[in-house]
Amino acid sequence: MTTDTFIRNAWYVAGWDAEIDSAPIARTICGVPMMFYRTLDRSVVAMRDACPHRMLPLSMGIREGDSIRCRYHGLKLSRDGVAEEMPLKSDAANPRICVETYVVAERHRFVWVWVGEKALADPALIPDLWPCSADGWTFDGGYNHVGCDYRLMIDNLMDLTHETHVHSGSIGQPELMHAPIDTRVDGERVFVTRWMPGVDAPPFWRGALKQDGPVDRWQICEFIAPSSVIIDVGVAPVTGGATVEAHDSATCGGVRGFVIDSMTPESATSMHYFWGMARSFDIDDAGFTARFKRAQGGVFAEDVEILEAQQEAILANPDLKLTAYNIDQGGVRARQIIARKIAAQRTATATAEA
Numbered sequence: 001m002t003t004d005t006f007i008r009n010a011w012y013v014a015g016w017d018a019e020i021d022s023a024p025i026a027r028t029i030c031g032v033p034m035m036f037y038r039t040l041d042r043s044v045v046a047m048r049d050a051c052p053h054r055m056l057p058l059s060m061g062i063r064e065g066d067s068i069r070c071r072y073h074g075l076k077l078s079r080d081g082v083a084e085e086m087p088l089k090s091d092a093a094n095p096r097i098c099v100e101t102y103v104v105a106e107r108h109r110f111v112w113v114w115v116g117e118k119a120l121a122d123p124a125l126i127p128d129l130w131p132c133s134a135d136g137w138t139f140d141g142g143y144n145h146v147g148c149d150y151r152l153m154i155d156n157l158m159d160l161t162h163e164t165h166v167h168s169g170s171i172g173q174p175e176l177m178h179a180p181i182d183t184r185v186d187g188e189r190v191f192v193t194r195w196m197p198g199v200d201a202p203p204f205w206r207g208a209l210k211q212d213g214p215v216d217r218w219q220i221c222e223f224i225a226p227s228s229v230i231i232d233v234g235v236a237p238v239t240g241g242a243t244v245e246a247h248d249s250a251t252c253g254g255v256r257g258f259v260i261d262s263m264t265p266e267s268a269t270s271m272h273y274f275w276g277m278a279r280s281f282d283i284d285d286a287g288f289t290a291r292f293k294r295a296q297g298g299v300f301a302e303d304v305e306i307l308e309a310q311q312e313a314i315l316a317n318p319d320l321k322l323t324a325y326n327i328d329q330g331g332v333r334a335r336q337i338i339a340r341k342i343a344a345q346r347t348a349t350a351t352a353e354a
Contacts, residue, residue, distance in 0.1 A: 005149075005268050006030040007341045009116035010226040011126045012264040013274045016143065017109050020044055024068065026059035028266045030115045034102065035059040039066040045079045046102040046113050053087070058099070108132035109139060110262065110274065127228040131258040131278035138283040141260060141276020142297050146304050148311035150227055150263040150271040151335060156303055157229040157261050158192055158221050158330030183329040188337050190223040192330035195244040204295065205235045208255045208281070215254070216242045223334040225341065231259040255281045259296075269311055275300050 012029055014036055019025070024037045026049050035049040035058045049057045051070040058077070061068045067084055069076045075097070076085035083097035103114040103121035108129040114121035132139040146153065182193045196217040201209060209215065220232040236242040236254025249256040257279035264272040277296055282288050314322075324332050 004342060004346075006115075006265050007226040007338065008345060009114075009120050010341075011105070011112040011114055011121075012227070013110045013262040013272070014046065014104070014113040014264070015111050016141075016274065017106060017111060019143070020111050022063060024059040024061060024063070026057060027272065029113060029272070030265050031267060032115060033057065034113065035068075036104075036111065036113075037063065037068070039079055044104045044106065044111050046104045047077075047081050048100040050099065051075060051077075052083075052097055052099050108260075109276075127224040127262070129228065129230060129260055129262075129278075131230070131280075132260060132276070134278075136283070137278050137280050138289060139260070139276055139278040140289055140293050141274065142293060142300075144273040144275070144300060144304055145266075145270070146273045146307060147270050148307040149269055149314075150265045151331075151338065152307050152310060153261070153263045153271065153273060153303075154223060154227065154229060154334050155328065155331035156307060157231065157259075158190065158223055158334055159327050160192075160194065160219050160221065160231075161327045181327070181329075183333060185333050185337075188225040188341075190221075190330055190333040190337065192219075192221040193244060194219045198238050201235045204299075205255070208292075209235055209237075211237070214238050216240070216247075218242075218244055218247055220244070221330055223330065223337070225337050227263040227265070227338075229259075229261045229263075231261070233257055233259055249280055255279070257281075269315070273300070273304075 008030060014027060014029060020036045020038060022038050024035050026035055033049040034046055036044060036046050038044055047058065049059050051058055051072065053070060053075045054072055056070055056072040058068055058070060060071050062071055064076065066079045067076055073087040075083060075087055077099060078084050081099040081101040082095050083093050085093055103118050105112045105123045105126060107126050109132055112126055131137050179194050179196045184191050198214045199217055201215045206212065215235040216238055217235045222230050234247060234254055234256035236247060236252040240252035240254055242252035242254055247254065247256060257277050260276045260278055262274045266272055277292060
């Protein structure tokens, strides 16, 4: 684990709401092995995935009520991580034997975990993925384990020029290489806007719009610290009068969605990628939602292939550095925000140790 890679005092997605159930699930987050499960009242427990006795992963343990019993010697721990029962039944439970627990919250269909100081875990700091919870919208998605630095995925999502070549059969088109982009920073958020008027809709969006003909297409990427990106995307018939400032599907006759991406660091070279699409059209069509999710999963599988190969090349070429062109400004600005927060974290740690 290194403080030079991760922002610790922050919320990260630990899993989908449906993914975490009564059976323990293991997931390493920011270098910390963690274990998650739901109690009988369906609340989520998060604790260090190591028995305080002989360090067998607690995710291999046995659920007993709301507690977890280590499968090695039988130490039983409460949902608060405190010893309830010793391996020898004749020994009284020692409350000083405990395992670290973590603050969790559920919002926007995700289970979030706070990795840093518990006293600073304010739910108001959870990234505002509002389309995932808003009335009139539906949301679903999936998960990939990706063997790359989480910041490479942020770079990828903040520069959609790559769609032309990586996703040529679904959402890519040559106009992405020609449309100007606008990048701006607002506090700890970065926005990259691309507006493409009068273009042919790519296959993915032509199917969603259910018609042919020229469209106005938009992509507005938004980075939200520490590691989420949401992308306002869609198309509308050129006769709909959509603009980059006003493109609600109800008024312009188009289709609009938000690509939802949350990158949770696992290690310096691996990450948990939670992705999905929130949309405001055909929200009651469950079959379309499933097909849409399957298609989106195929698109992101293409990204995974590219990013894992990129990470391997970075490790194989330690004497080389990544370079940035004009198309990379969104990722560069996002990395600058991450770097500033890590530097502040390093300073705070040094002060506390002094």
